[in-house]
Amino acid sequence: MLINGFPFFKKKNQSTINHSELHLGVIPKHVAIIMDGNGRWAKKRGLPRIAGHKEGMDNVKRIVRVATKHKLEVLTLYAFSTENWKRPKKEVDFLMGLPSEFLSTYLPELIENNVRIQTIGDFEPLPSLTKQAMTNAIHKTKDNDGLILNIALNYGSRFEMLEAVKKIVEDVKVDQYPIENINEELFSNYLYTKHISDPDFLIRTSGEQRLSNFLLWQCAYSEFWFTDVLWPDFDEKLFEQALSDYEKRKRRFGGL
Numbered sequence: 001m002l003i004n005g006f007p008f009f010k011k012k013n014q015s016t017i018n019h020s021e022l023h024l025g026v027i028p029k030h031v032a033i034i035m036d037g038n039g040r041w042a043k044k045r046g047l048p049r050i051a052g053h054k055e056g057m058d059n060v061k062r063i064v065r066v067a068t069k070h071k072l073e074v075l076t077l078y079a080f081s082t083e084n085w086k087r088p089k090k091e092v093d094f095l096m097g098l099p100s101e102f103l104s105t106y107l108p109e110l111i112e113n114n115v116r117i118q119t120i121g122d123f124e125p126l127p128s129l130t131k132q133a134m135t136n137a138i139h140k141t142k143d144n145d146g147l148i149l150n151i152a153l154n155y156g157s158r159f160e161m162l163e164a165v166k167k168i169v170e171d172v173k174v175d176q177y178p179i180e181n182i183n184e185e186l187f188s189n190y191l192y193t194k195h196i197s198d199p200d201f202l203i204r205t206s207g208e209q210r211l212s213n214f215l216l217w218q219c220a221y222s223e224f225w226f227t228d229v230l231w232p233d234f235d236e237k238l239f240e241q242a243l244s245d246y247e248k249r250k251r252r253f254g255g256l
């Protein structure tokens with residue numbers, strides 16, 4: 001390849017660099033990320049908030065590549081919460097366009113990299129174009145057995161648990177099982193995440209140190225990792241730093 005008269009060689013295929021180069025012994029199987037700080041990233045540059053969301057979306061592509069490189073099993077991203085509807089309509093509309101925008105450019109690469117797309121959240125209230133884009137991507141990647149890219153869309157943990165309670169009560173009412181059968185395993189099977197292991201590692205960017213209604217039940221035993229870095233600036237190196245910190249915590253555990 002020639003650019004400006006200089007020969008450029010394709011970089012070594014990312015997936016051939018394995019995590020041993022980073023000395024990452026224990027890789028979390030499931031990483032969940034609260035991608036916070038996009039609005040602040042834009043404000044710092046005098047740009048509208050939506051410019052920050054666009055930059056945040058481009059960063060999702062980079063981080064998904066790192067997740068595949070390190071052979072994570074599941075990457076769950078908090079893309080849109082049940083509380084996000086309270087934002088100005090223009091911003092909500094823009095956010096709702098991001099899944100189709102992301103997939104229209106990136107779905108072929110996801111398919112090529114054996115990524116399987118899934119979602120958690122209340123799908124029904126989403127605009128039909130958003131639903132179509134997601135349903136299509138889920139369908140086209142359903143047989144892939146690499147990374148599960150799990151997108152939390154219109155997700156709220158309390159809502160998820162209340163819906164689970166309602167369904168359990170219904171099932172008890174029609175004598176599917178007695179109340180005594182209700183245990184953690186049964187409850188877990190009524191959540192959006194029933195097919196997915198609990199997160200081993202939860203990352204939140206942009207300085208806030210709280211869960212904000214994200215995976216409250218599922219994070220009961222997760223390791224938490226926080227950084228002041230804003231989501232659009234959360235790069236490959238920092239992600240690998242986080243993974244390496246996870247490994248150190250696990251090693252200490254093992255020593256006890």
Ligand code: V07
Pocket residue numbers: 035038053054056057058060078079080095096098099100102103117134137151153231
């Ligand atoms: C959204 C960008 C990232 C920062 C947080 C809020 C804004 C990627 C997606 C996406 C990716 C794959 C997919 C569906 C959606 C996305 C929303 C917002 C709603 F299958 N980024 N991103 N979706 N932001």
